[in-house]
Amino acid sequence: EAGVVQSPRYKIIEKKQPVAFWCNPISGHNTLYWYRQNLGQGPELLIRYENEEAVDDSQLPKDRFSAERLKGVDSTLKIQPAELGDSAVYLCASSTPGQETQYFGPGTRLLVL
């Protein structure tokens, strides 16, 4: 079984530029999560989807961050414009309904210069 796929693995941009991350969850996993992990910290939830519906986006900075999961499968997280403080690892995870275990992708490491 293929795991959670994320791309790109690394991204370096200048501040004020836009950036997008893509995630393809494990097949059959209806729940998709986007996390941000700062250096030396644990992951922090940004948004959670159940199929195509965002059921928890309370921690998403909506002035510059947006996300979509149009067909309830893969998802895109966008930042526009990026700020220096957005440098972090962006992790995607997925799970099936009622399953507490989350399966994480390798993450996208973002560096904003």
Add this chain to the structure above:
Amino acid sequence: SQKIEQNSEALNIQEGKTATLTCNYTNYSPAYLQWYRQDPGRGPVFLLLIRENEKEKRKERLKVTFDTTLKQSLFHITASQPADSATYLCALGGNQGGKLIFGQGTELSVKP
């Protein structure tokens, strides 16, 4: 506000010894607690889940305890090996849908 604290210092132990990692929390009543392992450049990998009505859970060389009175979980790796070197994250969940709240992680280094 909800707060989770793990061993702030990195843990260095000798191969063959038992590693014990601590996870303390406040202002939260989780239905379950999970432990994940994270290697550099990789995403977290699930290890164990323990529910609020369970005191202890074991899996091979791993053991987790959960004390809801003390608001603490202990994670033990017995007969530790250099391959166990990684960052270990505890995560609380169960009261807000599938949302997990992670601690900052403890870096474990096992020396041969």
